[in-house]
Amino acid sequence: MLTLTLAPKTALHIVPVGAKLLALMLFGLALGFAPSWPWVLAAVLAVAVLYGAMGLKFAWRGFQLLRPLWPFLLVLALWHGFTDTKLLGLMIAGKLVAMVALANCVTLTSRFDALLSVIERLFTPFKKLGFSPEILALTLALVVRFTPVLLDKAAILRQAWRARSNKRPSWRLILPISLAALDDADHIAMALRARGGFKGQD
Amino acid sequence: MEKTVTLTALFAALIAALGLVPQFALMSGVPITAQSLGIMLCGTILGAKRGALAVLVFLLLLAMGFPLLSGGRGGLGVFQGPSVGFLIGFPVAAYVVGLITSWRLLPLIWAALAGAFFGGIVVLYVFGIWGMALMLEKSFLEAAPLALPFLVGDLIKAGLAALLTRWVALLRPMALLSRR
Numbered sequence: 001m002l003t004l005t006l007a008p009k010t011a012l013h014i015v016p017v018g019a020k021l022l023a024l025m026l027f028g029l030a031l032g033f034a035p036s037w038p039w040v041l042a043a044v045l046a047v048a049v050l051y052g053a054m055g056l057k058f059a060w061r062g063f064q065l066l067r068p069l070w071p072f073l074l075v076l077a078l079w080h081g082f083t084d085t086k087l088l089g090l091m092i093a094g095k096l097v098a099m100v101a102l103a104n105c106v107t108l109t110s111r112f113d114a115l116l117s118v119i120e121r122l123f124t125p126f127k128k129l130g131f132s133p134e135i136l137a138l139t140l141a142l143v144v145r146f147t148p149v150l151l152d153k154a155a156i157l158r159q160a161w162r163a164r165s166n167k168r169p170s171w172r173l174i175l176p177i178s179l180a181a182l183d184d185a186d187h188i189a190m191a192l193r194a195r196g197g198f199k200g201q202d
Numbered sequence: 203m204e205k206t207v208t209l210t211a212l213f214a215a216l217i218a219a220l221g222l223v224p225q226f227a228l229m230s231g232v233p234i235t236a237q238s239l240g241i242m243l244c245g246t247i248l249g250a251k252r253g254a255l256a257v258l259v260f261l262l263l264l265a266m267g268f269p270l271l272s273g274g275r276g277g278l279g280v281f282q283g284p285s286v287g288f289l290i291g292f293p294v295a296a297y298v299v300g301l302i303t304s305w306r307l308l309p310l311i312w313a314a315l316a317g318a319f320f321g322g323i324v325v326l327y328v329f330g331i332w333g334m335a336l337m338l339e340k341s342f343l344e345a346a347p348l349a350l351p352f353l354v355g356d357l358i359k360a361g362l363a364a365l366l367t368r369w370v371a372l373l374r375p376m377a378l379l380s381r382r
Contacts (some may be wrong), residue, residue, distance in 0.1 A: 004267045004268070004269055004277045007333070027351065065277070069284075096283070096338075099282040101279070104245070104278065104279035105282065107277030112266060115266045140211075140262065142207075142211035142215075143214045144268070146211065146215040150215050150225065150338050151219050151223065174236060174243075174366060175366055175370070175373075178243060178366060179374060181212040182209075182212070185209045185212040186205075187231075188204075188208040189204040189208040194206040197203070
């Protein structure tokens with residue numbers, strides 16, 4: 001399964017993930033208190049320049065990731081067009097686009113393992129409460145491994161459906177997919193236990 | 203312990219898979235993805251705690267940059283967008299779904315239906331609308347109509363979740379943790 005992280009290294013890939021996340025949080029906080037439109041415009045331009053500095057391909061990828069926002073921007077345009085508060089509407093839209101774009105930028109330039117180590121560090125205080133970073137890492141790895149497995153099973157079931165019916169595959173396929181998830185969980189639990197399991201943890 | 207871990211992981215994978223498979227034709231062909239159905243199934247089958255845990259694992263992977271949301275969306279950006287309320291509401295919804303499903307006064311199918319409705323729709327919409335109101339700087343009531351286009355699909359999905367739970371109970375009685 002592919003992640004959204006871009007493979008070609010940019011200058012931002014080298015910045016520690018913790019620093020990027022902190023910057024993102026501070027940026028969001030500052031943007032929340034932005035008093036007037038020049039501030040928002042500056043924020044949007046700053047993010048645009050950041051993307052531009054990473055190259056054309058990177059900027060295009062970032063633009064593609066913003067596409068799911070269009071229904072909301074349309075709603076804002078209609079609302080503020082009718083109530084004649086266009087400047088306010090532009091400010092809200094600008095804040096939204098800048099925040100999402102900057103967050104996407106962190107995702108695009110952060111590797112899975114780097115993010116995983118940040119999460120492990122964040123959860124360390126919970127170790128005393130019985131939390132185990134190893135088990136969390138194993139759980140995440142299992143999800144990453146079994147999402148494509150379930151997708152493959154769904155694809156096979158759809159083909160079997162198509163071979164036998166001239167109707168489109170329906171929601172009924174969700175039952176065998178759910179059963180596959182339950183059965184796989186059973187088998188993996190047994191396999192883990194056979195290999196020693198999680199000793200002394202419950 | 204092993205079973206909890208694998209069930210959590212496999213149901214997180216199930217939520218992802220249901221969002222990523224090409225859309226199922228529901229009833230008269232309203233094209234909607236089954237992702238929120240996955241959230242409901244987590245509650246009705248795994249129960250409150252494990253269901254919510256599976257959803258949390260799904261969200262964690264989403265935040266780490268895996269494009270697991272329907273339409274291949276993911277990454278930190280979706281947590282900064284207007285849909286963030288729905289994401290925060292997902293685990294709470296799964297918990298409420300599981301809580302109501304475990305209510306033994308009702309037969310399983312009705313308890314699951316009530317759970318999927320109150321948890322998967324009422325609770326989830328309150329979080330989702332609240333998030334959209336906050337991000338788009340509107341009031342709660344002004345943002346509420348934005349969730350309406352999904353209501354019919356979600357009502358159908360609540361019905362399907364109840365039906366599927368009943369079938370799973372028939373085929374894998376031991377696996378129905380929400381009622382144990």
